[in-house]
Amino acid sequence: MNYKQALQHSVFKTISEVATALNMDAYVIGGYVRDYFLERGTAKDIDIVAIGSGIDLATAVANALPNKPKVQVFKTYGTAMLRFQDIELEFVGARKESYSEDSRNPYVESGTLEDDQNRRDFTINALALSLKKDTFGELLDPFNGMADLDKGLIRTPLDPVITYSDDPLRMLRAIRFATQLNFKIEKASLDAITKNKSRIKIITNERIVTELNKILASDVPSIGFLHLEKTGLLDYIIPELTALKGIDEKEGQRHKDNFYHTLEVVDNxxxxxxxxxxxxxxxxxxxxxxxxxxxxxxxxxxxxxxxxxxxxxxxxxxxxxxxxxxxxxxxxxxxxxxxxxxxxxxxxxxxxxxxxxxxxxxxxxxxxxxxxxxxxxxxxxxxxxxxxxxxxxxxxxxxxxxxxxKVRNFQPPVSGEIIMKTFDLKPSKEIGIIKEKIKEAILEGDIPNEYEAAYDLMLKEGKQLGLTISD
Structure with a gap:
């Protein structure tokens, strides 16, 4: 089917024309396409896959756009990014990836669109819309991602055990998407996450926290934390929470399960x-x-x-x-x-x-x-x-x-300088004692939070401390 209506922004026409001139095929892929079909509003981050050099395409597109926006190039990753109007475009050459066991950073080589879709984390993120002149707006959906959108299902394009082992961050992304979209995670995926849970140790804490923040920012965060607990990931990330699980009983007296109570509080x-x-x-x-x-x-x-x-x-x-x-x-x-x-x-x-x-x-x-x-x-x-x-x-x-x-952000009506001047004092513990007495009297309601009342109490407390008023 054709979805030209998803590509109405003028930038897509420009990319199409530039790619044609370069004899290069290009596609919109990932979150922009997913969110269009979910009617989640127009995404401001757009991923473009080129069959060829993404950096070359980005540079040529920038030159063709009004005001020639600056291109940021990331040669290590073979990507380039530019901002145009209110959107951020990221260009990458289609690639295939292979992984080593101790890193989520893949070995990358050039590939086809099929290779690029194979490396995607979830079927709903592998949806692509063609920017080719003769098939502009055509949907490419090799893994039935549209069906998964309809079912509300998080599923990996390839074997989930390999997908999550290769890049363990995907385990958190699966749970985050399930939470944000209120989707279910396919059983095979959940089982694979549980099997690979210890692999989360190779992910940096900064990456983990980014996903946790997105889960917490969702409408019903408990969905994510229940998945994290069920799969065993939470033990590796926030064991302080799993320590709250369970109900102990002694001599007929029980306490509530503080883990599930906590999740209720977060949802509330x-x-x-x-x-x-x-x-x-x-x-x-x-x-x-x-x-x-x-x-x-x-x-x-x-x-x-x-x-x-x-x-x-x-x-x-x-x-x-x-x-x-x-x-x-x-x-x-x-x-x-x-x-x-x-x-x-x-x-x-x-x-x-x-x-x-x-x-x-x-x-x-x-x-x-x-x-x-x-x-x-x-x-x-x-x-x-x-x-x-x-x-x-x-x-x-x-x-x-x-x-x-007026006790919010309380400032004492009588300052330390006034106390020092009144009793001709240098910095000393007596100043702190008098200020504390005034603060306590105001908080207890013994005197109003006003200068005159506080000044009178200052004189009284000073006298009790054996201080004399300076001339």
Missing amino acids: ISKNTDNVWLRWAALLHDIGKAPTKRFSKKVGWTFHNHEFVGAQMVYKLFKRLKMPLNDKMKFVQKMVYMSSRPIVLATEVTDSAVRRLVFDAGDYVEDLMTLCEADITTKNPRKFKKYHNNFKKVRDKIVEVEERD
């Missing part, structure tokens, strides 16, 4: 935020429970200080996976560390407790509340309603306290 939060770092916080909020799990006859199962332990584990996990150790990691740490605070607070919503919550969470108090509301996974309708009503009270109190006391 994904309905309310696109912030991938907040989704990471949801994924990791209970990782401290495995190392802190204890049982006593008196109170049953406990997870004392799991938030503190979990926050420390976040740093180690980010470092191991080579994730950013900057403000993004600190944000996730803070969310994990504070993840139980609003839950405890919801039982008794006092002004002082809310002030402390806002003081400690700062600009992230809304994110923290979103995380805590997602943490409600009870199947009891009465409890579910009660918890959400309690959180609504907390949110209302946050607004009230914020407007009145």
Whole structure:
């Protein structure tokens, strides 16, 4: 069948004309074609396969386009890229590949379109549209990728055991596509992923995290993490999560399965935020429970200080996976560390407790509340309603306290400089003691967050410390 309507952008006509002039065949392949048939919107990344030199074709196309866009050449990979208007075009010569056991980087040699489609990861990514003048828009689908699109199936063009062993990143890509598209992974593929799971060790952490972020950014991330767990990949990537699996029972007392609870929380939060770092916080909020799990006859199962332990584990996990150790990691740490605070607070919503919550969470108090509301996974309708009503009270109190006391990103009304000047002090511990007393008094509601009240308390505390007011 012919799908010229998929190639209406003027750039396709230009590529076709240039390829004809070079006596070269060219095809659009991969994600652009897949997403067109899935009606996922117009992709901005377009892959062009040339039967010949992709670099030569890219250079000639750039010269034929308005304003002659700059061509980036990657000789090692035989590829070239250019940006035109709002799209990014990548050109590559058709090739066939062979792999060694210790690397996902293949040995590459020139090949036919058939060779190039054979090397593709999934049938739905092997779909190609011809840019040849006489067959412009014709679909080439040697592996029934269209049928797999209709069935919602992730399947490899060739033997999945070989496909995943050759390039183990494809295992994560299979799971990522299944999550993003809500597709099923063919049983033979799932079995092959399970068989090849240890091969993930040759993939760089940066590549792994890129796929994890895409899974987390999906509408229902749990699809991906259930596949990762089922195939055994999660043990190699985030064992802190698989450690949460299982329900222990002693003397008739059980605790919930914190792994499946975690996935529910991630799905819940994904309905309310696109912030991938907040989704990471949801994924990791209970990782401290495995190392802190204890049982006593008196109170049953406990997870004392799991938030503190979990926050420390976040740093180690980010470092191991080579994730950013900057403000993004600190944000996730803070969310994990504070993840139980609003839950405890919801039982008794006092002004002082809310002030402390806002003081400690700062600009992230809304994110923290979103995380805590997602943490409600009870199947009891009465409890579910009660918890959400309690959180609504907390949110209302946050607004009230914020407007009145202004403790978010708190700055003391009396600065260290004023204290030093008043008592003729040099930098000393007494300054810190007075500032702490003022902060605590404001958070407890003993004095308003105002200069005069804070100044009076400063004088009082200074006197108790034996300080004298300078003339």
